[in-house]
Amino acid sequence: MRLLHTSDWQIGKVFRFADDDILPVLQQERLEAIGRIGRLARAQGAECVVVAGDIYDHLRPSERTLRQPVERMRQFPDLRWHLIPGNHDFNERDGLWERLARTGLPDHIVPHLAHAPAALDAAGTAWLLPAGLGHRHVIGDPTVWMDGAATPEGAIRVGLAHGSVRSFGEEAPGHNLLAIDRARQAGLSYLALGDWHGAQRIDARTWYSGTPEVDGFDLGGAGGGQALLVTLDGPRAEPVVESHAVGRFRWARAQAVLTCADDIAALEGRLRAIDPDDPSRVLVWLAVSGALGLSELEGWQARIVDGLGSALRLLRIDGAPGLAPSSDDLDAFGPGGAVRAAAETLARQAGEGDEAARAIAAAALQRLYLLARDGAGGMA
Amino acid sequence: MILRGLEVERVRRFGDAVRLTGLGPGINLLGAPNEFGKSTLLAALRAVFLLPHGSKARPIAELQPYGGRGAPRIAVDFTLDGGDWRLEKRFMQRAFARLEGGGERLDGDAAEARLQDLLGVEAGKRGAEAMGLLNALWVTQGQSLVQPDLSDPARATIRSCLEADLDAMTGGDAAGRVLARVTADLAVLLDGRGNPRGRFRAAKEGEQEAAAELARLETRRQGLEDDLNAMADLRRRLAHEDDVDRREKERADLAEAGRVRDRLRDYDARYRAARAVRDHAAAQLAAVRQDLAGRAAWERDLAAGTARVAELEAALQAAQGAHDAAGAAHAARLEAVRVADAGRQMARRALDLAAGRVERARLVRERREAAAALDRLDEAARAVTQAAAELDACTIDDARMGAIRKAERALDAARAASRAQATTLDVTLADGARGRLVLDGQALENGRIVVTDNAVLRIEGIGTIRIEPASHGRDALRVELMGAEEVLRRVLGAAGCADIAAAEAALAVRRQAELAFQAARTVLGGLLASADQVPATAMEAARRRLADLDVRIARIGEADDGTDDPLAVLEAARQAMDVAEARYDAAHRALLSPDETMRRAAEDLARLRAEWQVARDGAAQLARDLEAARAVEADEALSARLAAGHEAAERAEQALVRIEETRPEGTEALADATIQRLERTIQDGHARLAALRQEMAAREARIRVAEGDGLDERIAAQERLRAAHAAEDAACAREVAILQCLRDAVAAAERAATERYLAPLARAIQPALGALFPRAVATVEPDFSISALSRRIDEPFATLSDGTREQIAVLARLGLADLMQARGRPAMLVLDDALTYADSGRLDRMFDILTEAAGRLQILILTCRTELFTGLGARRLAVEPVGAEIAEGH
Known part of the structure; x- marks a missing residue:
């Protein structure tokens, strides 16, 4: 199967250094990236798009900001969009994701709020193991549960998580820290990660997609502005990952x-x-x-x-x-x-x-x- | 520049055309009274040179003729740079300008432009005066006290004049332009007081507003966080309330609590009953014990009572003895008192007797004295009577003596008068002739004889000589003399005296009698009690006193024949009396003092007797009571009852202990509280559930509203806004700092440069200044004003006298004009009513200075005080009417 891996859309992000002329352009372009991702997925024959957290930049966006990405995804009913909450838009009780649910999401947009396997295709050959965040800072690894998550025998297991596989100093010791070898431990075919804004290969089965539209001057890895096209030929096969540019700036x-x-x-x-x-x-x-x-x-x-x-x-x-x-x-x-x-x-x-x-x-x-x-x- | 002629028409008071004549190089003086129009001429001069012909500005409007509208027309002839020019302008209606000279003739704006070029002035804005140095040099009335107020072009002119002197360009223009630009740029960011304005202020205010909005949003976000936390709490509570198992347990707990309470109540009833039985048995036992104790107490009391009675009887006997002894002692003392009293009365009688004797002796002595006094009084009275009789026997008194003396003096006077009229005979007898000469029968002796009446002188042996004095009124004198003799005789007769000597003797006798009478009266008066007392009354009183004394002596009685001294006897009686009194007092005191013992003995006796009776009655009563009690219940029966009571109490106590051992846990009150609490919990459960759901709904609504607002996003946007404003503020502050730094640097440099090129101006002014104020140096400011004069000390311009300030103002203008003239610029000085404050010495020096300057420069002086300027050797100007054909020559 084929899927498109993206993350960290950070819709509604405000750039402090930007003046009144530039800010709306930068914000608008982040929305436009969703269309480019959808079109890329279609063009490449991907069945779904997995978004590894931080769809929104703020926990409490305005109603317009809340709806804007949904409306962009609505334009692609032929694709299933799998979303998980990240640290910016974590699943707070009575929070953003409940608001989103109240807006009445179309069936092809699927938020995964619980840590429970979900079938990626109708045949049940591939299963998604989502590990969205329930708090901004989760103590412990939110992907631990994937190790014991039951999926049908022979199914492709795709992890979807948001967090860092490395600790960056003392400011956030161990917050949302993911085991760097989770894919191996949990028998995942592919672990789609979000949080880092630069695209980065951790190992053959573990990737950060980076943000589709660059939003900072300092990005790790290959920088931002890409989405990853992932081809999974079977549960044991090594995934084929291609990076496609989707950013403008x-x-x-x-x-x-x-x-x-x-x-x-x-x-x-x-x-x-x-x-x-x-x-x-x-x-x-x-x-x-x-x-x-x-x-x-x-x-x-x-x-x-x-x-x-x-x-x-x-x-x-x-x-x-x-x-x-x-x-x-x-x-x-x-x-x-x-x-x-x-x-x-x-x-x-x-x-x-x-x-x-x-x-x-x-x-x-x-x-x-x-x-x-x-x-x-x-x-x- | 030389002004050669000025014509005006329809300018204020000059309706018809007039021409200022006589103008020429050097000093020109127009002397004319007030209201002549001198200032009007100066205004016209300024207008034609400095105001564009199309101007409708106020200076032009003010030039219009009085009492009506009109088009002022002004023409001047002047020489500039060797060329002759004529300039003519008409303002308001049909305005025009024409400049002729140097072979050219220009009209309208071309004329104006050429004129400005010639004069080196800059066109004014919107019809105002062109700006240049001429404005400052052509001073109107009232401005002579102030220094020239230079416009920017004027300053520029001076600067360029001065800069031409320097080797290098000072760059004053460039600096001025930079400064103007920097100042303008600064003014965009800062207001007059240095406070931010425009975008600077907007940035500051924007930052504040954004911060305030941010604070509001943060508050709201905090509220939202609180709501979310509260919501989570509410959910927990709701889950708790809604738990079925918990409610089932509550009901079971309630039933159990009811059972516990029933058990407690049952136990309580049984316990109460057993305790009542035990209490009754204990009471019975106590009653028996009380009876036993009562009986023993009675027996003890009876024994004690009997002993007490015996004890009291013994005490009674002792007390009776003491009482009797005290009675006997009292009777003895009573007898002693009676004996002492009798002695005392006897002594009293003896004392009275002795006192009587002493009194009688005193009265006898007194009577003797009274009788003697009566005798003396009687004798004195008799002496007075006798003296009075003697006095009465005297026939003469002072009055009669006076009459006798008066008559004698009258007789003497009569005789003297008679003798004065008489004939005198001085007789000198010859030896042996004595007796031979007889007058009226009387022999004459040697001496003078006065013959007052007819007399016959017989000279023995000779014959007689009849003498008849030839006096006038001799008869009358004789009558008078005889009368006087008769009066004397009569008064003497009345006094019973033969002659005057006898009268005098009788008067002496009378004086003696009067003295004797007075002495007798004095003696009598001394005996009388008072001056007005009659002797008879006094004697009567003396006699009464005598009788009284006799009565009192008689009352005392006859004196005993005791030969003792009555006073000694009296003293002895008194001493005896004192002894008797002392004895009586001692006996009386002895009677009183032992009474206390007696009283105590009686009291003791009475008390003991009463006690004895009480003790005796009490013992008898006790004995009777005891007897009665034993009759009712014998001692043995009482002991048996005690044993039975003991046994019953023991049984009841054991029964109570057995019941207590069955006591359940807890108390009835606790059980009741538990039941109430559980009942309430169950009852309130539904209400709490409803309330929780309601609150959750409210919180949820609030949360949705807040989330819909996109608080986080708005906060981020607001933070960006604040940062943007802060950056803008910082940029503005930096821009201000840069501009201020630049301004300060350029201004300082310009000041320094100005100071360098001010030197020539100071040099230009200095000669004239030195002539007027020897050894004085002026301080010239960068704006070319003179700020101070330094003579011995610095004197700020403002503090100088009016005269000095005016002179300096004139000198400053003269210096500027000189400077311009020297640089080939058009210059000409007009002084309207100036130098009026100068004293004559200063005025002379000013004339010298002006005269000297006039060699280079045309000077026009307008004054109403022509006489002041007579010493100035100036051209005299006049104003003359011009023919209409000349005025309207074009």
Whole structure:
């Protein structure tokens, strides 16, 4: 049989760094990914889609947010959508999943709230062992029960769980921690996992699908933006897993140390190369350091901040190139006069005192440079 | 620039065209009284040069003729940069402008543009005055006290003048533009007081609002969490309430509790009955024991009573003896008192007798004295009577003596008068002639003889000489003399005296008699009790006292013949009396003191007697009671009853112990409480179930509402909003910091540069300033104002006197105009009613300064005090009417 493995849709996610223009686009794209997944499943002949938790980003989404993914899945009645609660949308009593049930889900959308085997196909050749979460943090491994879960002899056992197979430090010691060899212990043909937003193969039968639409700059594994097409030829056969891109936006982190105009040009080239065809699909979080002269700073502002900032979907910049004014720079303010004197004062201030004051002085000098060059911005 | 002519028409009071004539280089003076129109001419000058002809601004409206509307027309002729120009403008209706000169003629806006170019001014906004330095130099009345208020173009002009002096460009313009831009950018983010505005303020407020909304949402989410927790709890309770097994158990518990209570009640009844039997037996036994004890007590009491009676009888006898002894002692003391009393009375009689004797002796002595007093009184009375009789025998008294003396003096006077009229004869007898000379029969001796009456002198041997005094009224004198002699005789006769000497002697006798009478009266008066007492009364009183004493002596009786001294006898009697009294007191006290013993003896006797009777009666009663009791129940019968009571009590106690051993667990009250609790639990079960279901429904509804709102999602969105506002706020704050940093740097640099290029301005002003205020230095500010004058100390401009401030204001303008003139810019100074505060010394120096400046610069002075400016050697200007054909020359 064939199934499509996805997880961590995080519908309703709010991106704090995004402004009012970008946020709705990012949120909308996460919904669009559902359609792309459905179409991919259809195209590849998958019978069902298993969603390994975190369909929603919030435990209490608005009514519209609650219904939006359901409506997208409703468009694919030929597919069965198997859902489990993750840590973001865990199965709270009187909570999200009961609301969802009250909306009247169509038969092909199946939430699995109990830890009980469920047939994946009408013939009963494949069985799903869902291990959704009943709390945000579950003490102990929610997949333990799979070891003893009874399924018909010879059936394909597919685990569906949400959690981490590795502990990431002390912040969540052992929460939702899954045994890394659960597939082997429980005799699973395939264990479809959610929680990690980057696609990751743990072993031949254990995979994280990652989020279908990238939602962060730091993703492990193969990054996000994929769904996994899993082909199971029998209970003993090793699954064939293919990764298919379903995401639209590309998220990237970049670092640059700028000391001259060439550095700026190189950086621009690097960032534009992320997606030369459509830079508007790219979100970049750039960390900058270094120091530039006044004219180079102008170039930085024009080519990177203003130019790339407009070309890319999002350009988030940490830090800024420092100011290292040269004598040539100061000559741009003329041989003498008040403006030149002010520029010299600012250049001095930019090189002494605490860092915040230095940065302000550097920015002021840069501004003066622009104003003086442009004749005070058309006021003259 | 030299102004050569000014014409105005339909300008305020100047309805018809007039021309200011006499204008030329150097100093020009228009002296005219108030209301002449000097300020109007200055306003016209400003208007034609600085206001566009199309302007309808207030300065133009104010130029219109009084009392009606009209189109002011102004024309000037001036020389600039060696060329002659004529400028003419008409405002309001049919407005136009025309500039002619240098071979060109321009009209309308072209003329205006060329004019501004010539003057180096900048067009004003919306019809206002063009801005440049001329505004500051053409001072209107009342502004002479303040320094030139320079517009931006004016400042720029000065700056460019000054910068031309420097080797390098100061960049003042560029800095000014940067500063203006930065200030404008800052004004977008900060208001006048430095508080955020616009998007800065919106960011701050947005962040606050978002935080507040977030707090509200968090509160709601907390409420939802609470509801969810409560819901879980309600479910647990509902499951508990709804449990069938639990309810069955409750009913079984209730039945069991009922059975327990029944058992407890049965036991309680049996226990009560057994305890009553036991209590009865115990009471019986106690009654027997009480009877036995009573009988033994009676026997003890009887024995004790009998002993007591005997004891009391012995005591009674002793008490009787004591009582009798006390009675005998009392009788003896009574007798002693009686004897002492008799002695005392005897002593009293002796004492009275002795006292009588003493009294009688005193009275006898007193009578003797009274009799002597009576004799003295009698004798004195008689002496008075005798003296009075002697006095009465005297015939003369002071009155009669007075009359005699008066008569004698009258006689003397008569004789003297007679002698005064008489003839005097001085007789000197010759030896042997004595007796030979006889007058009226009387021989004359040597001496003077007065002849008052006719006389006959016979000289023996010679004959007689008849002398007849020739006095006037001699007869009358003689009568008077004879009368006086008669009176004397009569009064002497009345006094019984022969002559005056006798009268005098008689008067002396009378005086002696009066003295004797007075002495006798004095003696009598001394004996009388008072001054007004009559001697007879006194004597009567003395006699009565004598009689009284006689009576009292008689009353005391005859004195015994005792020769003893009565006083000694009296003293002895008194001592005897004291002894007798002392004896009586002692006996009396002795009688009183032993009475206590007697009384106690009597009391003891009575008490003992009563006690004895009580004891005796009590013993008799006890004996009777005991006898009666034994008659009813003999001692043996009583003992048998005791044994039977013991046995019955023992049996009842054992029965009670046996019942107690069957006592069930718990108490009836506990069993009742259990039954009530179980009954209530069962009864309330249904109600609780219903209430729980109701509350769950309510909570569920609330939860659904909250979830429908998408609280988590909204909180996330709100957090993003808050972060966005915070970022915007930080960006604005950073922008403000950058702009302020830039502004401060540029302003500081500009200030420094200004200070550098202010030096030439200071230099331009300094010569004139030094001439007016020797050794003074002015402080010039970056806005080209003079802020202070430094002579010995710094004096801020505002604190200087009106005169000094005015002079400095004029100098400042002069300096600016000089500066402009030197840089080839058009400059010309107008002073309207200035220098009126200057004293004559200062005024002279100002004239020198103006005169010196006038070599380079045209100066126009308008004043209403022409006499002040006579020393100025200025051109005199006049205002003359212009022919209409000249005025309307175009």
